[in-house]
Amino acid sequence: MNLIVVGISHQRTPVAVRERLAFSPAEIGPASARVVAGRGAAEACLLATCNRVEVYAAFRGDSGATPEGETPDALGGEADPAGVLCDFLAQERGVPRSLVTGHAFIHRGDEAARHLFRVAAALDSLVLGETQVLGQVRDALAAARESGAAGRWMNELFDRSLFVARRVRTETGLGQGRVSVSSVAVDFAHGIFGDLAGRAALIVGAGAMGEATLTHLVARGVSRVVVTSRSPEAAARLAARFGGTAAPFESLPSLLAGVDIVISQTAAPHAVIRREVVAPALARRRGNPVFFIDIAVPRDVEESVGDLDDVYLYNIDDLQRVVDRTIAARRAELEAAGALVDQEVAKFSAACRVVDADPAIRSLISRLDETKRAELTRTLARLPGLSDGQRAEVAEFADRLAGKFLHPPLSHLKEEVRNGGAGPALWWFRRLFGV
Numbered sequence: 252m253n254l255i256v257v258g259i260s261h262q263r264t265p266v267a268v269r270e271r272l273a274f275s276p277a278e279i280g281p282a283s284a285r286v287v288a289g290r291g292a293a294e295a296c297l298l299a300t301c302n303r304v305e306v307y308a309a310f311r312g313d314s315g316a317t318p319e320g321e322t323p324d325a326l327g328g329e330a331d332p333a334g335v336l337c338d339f340l341a342q343e344r345g346v347p348r349s350l351v352t353g354h355a356f357i358h359r360g361d362e363a364a365r366h367l368f369r370v371a372a373a374l375d376s377l378v379l380g381e382t383q384v385l386g387q388v389r390d391a392l393a394a395a396r397e398s399g400a401a402g403r404w405m406n407e408l409f410d411r412s413l414f415v416a417r418r419v420r421t422e423t424g425l426g427q428g429r430v431s432v433s434s435v436a437v438d439f440a441h442g443i444f445g446d447l448a449g450r451a452a453l454i455v456g457a458g459a460m461g462e463a464t465l466t467h468l469v470a471r472g473v474s475r476v477v478v479t480s481r482s483p484e485a486a487a488r489l490a491a492r493f494g495g496t497a498a499p500f501e502s503l504p505s506l507l508a509g510v511d512i513v514i515s516q517t518a519a520p521h522a523v524i525r526r527e528v529v530a531p532a533l534a535r536r537r538g539n540p541v542f543f544i545d546i547a548v549p550r551d552v553e554e555s556v557g558d559l560d561d562v563y564l565y566n567i568d569d570l571q572r573v574v575d576r577t578i579a580a581r582r583a584e585l586e587a588a589g590a591l592v593d594q595e596v597a598k599f600s601a602a603c604r605v606v607d608a609d610p611a612i613r614s615l616i617s618r619l620d621e622t623k624r625a626e627l628t629r630t631l632a633r634l635p636g637l638s639d640g641q642r643a644e645v646a647e648f649a650d651r652l653a654g655k656f657l658h659p660p661l662s663h664l665k666e667e668v669r670n671g672g673a674g675p676a677l678w679w680f681r682r683l684f685g686v
Contacts, residue, residue, distance in 0.1 A: 256363040257336035258305030264354040270549035274299035280394035294405045296395035301548040309404040371412035372419040380425040424584040433463035436544045448472035453510040456517035457485035507532035515551035522553040
């Protein structure tokens with residue numbers, strides 16, 4: 252089976268491109284199904300977060316190895332699975348194919364598994380060791396399963412990635428003192444304002460990220476919190492949990508005039524905070540600056556807002572500055588986690604090779620079973636004087652003989668396959684036994 256992933260991430264793709272290729276949570280399952288239905292994949296699973304969009308797929312055939320430095324621009328044509336997935340992303344989001352191929356990465360076979368294992372374990376995250384991505388990987392698999400796009404291969408790949416992530420958290424120091432995107436965002440605010448005590452903050456969007464951000468803001472001493480959302484009920488529930496107040500989304504222009512920090516993380520497909528709304532609010536602030544942290548993808552805050560006087564605007568890519576200061580201290584743990592991932596990739600690869608051999612093994616077992624039953628029926632027909640007990644003994648003898656015959660070739664085949672000799676071993680197995 253040809254396992255492949257094509258995707259973009261914060262590692263090499265700016266937010267301005269990522270937001271054009273973004274998928275909402277509700278789109279993940281149906282999109283995964285379209286990879287199978289319209290692109291020829293046997294199975295597929297789309298993973299989409301604010302920092303990455305990745306399509307994992309299993310195509311029938313030999314996966315081969317990933318050429319060093321392979322990029323989508325080097326593909327020979329649409330028949331290559333990587334080209335198929337690049338076309339899928341471009342057509343799904345209505346963007347030029349060159350936008351995808353200019354930023355995408357490709358991993359095949361073991362390297363595709365290694366990449367997902369690193370993603371699930373937060374070794375490839377904007378914030379090293381964060382935990383939010385684990386839930387996103389789990390949700391992606393659930394959506395693909397529900398849509399019928401995930402079968403044996405995607406289940407095995409993604410389930411094992413979750414196992415790897417748990418091992419990394421429990422067996423390395425990356426799980427200690429870990430931070431999230433929301434905590435880094437608040438750290439960034441602290442770096443701009445210094446002490447946050449007495450400051451007022453506005454949270455735009457009442458989802459999980461908003462709740463996490465509020466937790467960190469209150470811990471840092473923010474004295475007044477306002478929550479606004481297109482869902483008034485959600486805004487009210489979130490504000491009540493933290494002693495804040497909820498406000499109608501329509502009041503956003505007036506709210507901007509009375510707060511120092513705005514953290515926006517809606518799921519809107521376009522900007523919800525525009526320059527023409529922010530400019531009048533600034534005039535009412537009389538020179539007091541306002542700090543915007545836009546951690547949504549697509550971005551919530553119009554880029555030109557950052558050109559206004561007394562505005563500090565940072566998006567999710569800017570948070571990398573804070574993250575960079577944490578990586579050096581965790582380098583040793585990162586290496587230990589990488590070694591653990593390598594171990595699990597080797598186990599996964601061996602298991603996949605055994606799965607690839609399954610059809611030939613099942614074929615031989617089935618053929619031998621048919622031959623055994625036919626010969627047993629013929630033999631017993633020639634011996635009508637046997638008692639029921641004797642007939643049972645003859646049948647048991649046939650079963651033992653078949654088992655002893657099967658054991659050596661199957662054991663040797665599985666050993667060769669696990670050790671990487673799948674190709675030659677399977678070829679000889681099929682040739683010798685005619686399966």
